[in-house]
Amino acid sequence: MGKNIVLIGFMGSGKSMIARELGKRLKRQVIAIDDLIEARENLSIHDIFKAKGEVYFRDIEHKAVKEASCRENVVIDCGGGVVLRKENLQALKSNGIVFYLEATPEVIYQRIKGETHRPLLKTSDPLGCIKELFHQRLPLYNQADHTIDANDASIEGPVAEILKRIEK
Numbered sequence: 001m002g003k004n005i006v007l008i009g010f011m012g013s014g015k016s017m018i019a020r021e022l023g024k025r026l027k028r029q030v031i032a033i034d035d036l037i038e039a040r041e042n043l044s045i046h047d048i049f050k051a052k053g054e055v056y057f058r059d060i061e062h063k064a065v066k067e068a069s070c071r072e073n074v075v076i077d078c079g080g081g082v083v084l085r086k087e088n089l090q091a092l093k094s095n096g097i098v099f100y101l102e103a104t105p106e107v108i109y110q111r112i113k114g115e116t117h118r119p120l121l122k123t124s125d126p127l128g129c130i131k132e133l134f135h136q137r138l139p140l141y142n143q144a145d146h147t148i149d150a151n152d153a154s155i156e157g158p159v160a161e162i163l164k165r166i167e168k
C-alpha cells in the first residue's frame with residue numbers, strides 16, 4: 001500500500017501549487033480538501049463561511065478529511081485550518097506522511113494581501129490576524145512528520161525536498 005503525501009500549512013504557504021507539482025511528477029492523483037468541500041456543498045468556501053459559519057465548515061472539512069484519508073497513493077492538499085481538530089491529523093497520519101510547509105507570517109502576508117477569497121483574513125488588520133492565527137496553530141503544524149521551508153517564491157525547493165524525503 002502506498003502512503004499518501006499530505007501537505008499542511010498556513011494559507012498562502014504554497015500547498016496547492018506544490019501538491020499539483022508533486023502529483024505531476026509522481027503521477028499521483030491530487031485531492032484538495034477545499035475542492036471536495038466546495039463540490040459537495042455546491043458553494044465556495046467563502047460562501048459556506050458566510051452562510052453557515054465556521055463550525056459547520058469544520059464539520060464538513062472533517063468528513064472530507066476522513067474520506068480522503070481512506071485513499072492510497074494520493075497527494076492530499078489540506079486547508080490551513082485542518083490541524084484545528086486533532087482527529088484530522090490522526091486520520092491523515094494513519095495512512096500518509098504529513099509535510100508542514102513552513103512560511104513566516106510576513107511572507108504569507110506578502111503573498112496573499114491582494115486576494116479576497118479567504119474569509120478568515122477579511123479584517124482591517126490582516127497581518128495581525130495572520131500572526132495571531134499562526135502562533136495559535138504553530139504547535140499543531142509542528143506535529144507533522146516533516147517540516148519543509150516554503151519561504152522562497154519558487155516551489156522547486158520544497159518539491160525537491162519532499163521528493164528526497166519520501167525516497168529515503
Ligand code: S3P
Pocket residue numbers: 009010011012015034045078079080081082118119120
Ligand atoms: C482556512 C484555510 C483555507 C480554507 C478556509 C479556512 C484556514 O484554505 O480551508 O478558508 O482556517 O486556515 P487554504 O489554506 O488553502 O487557503
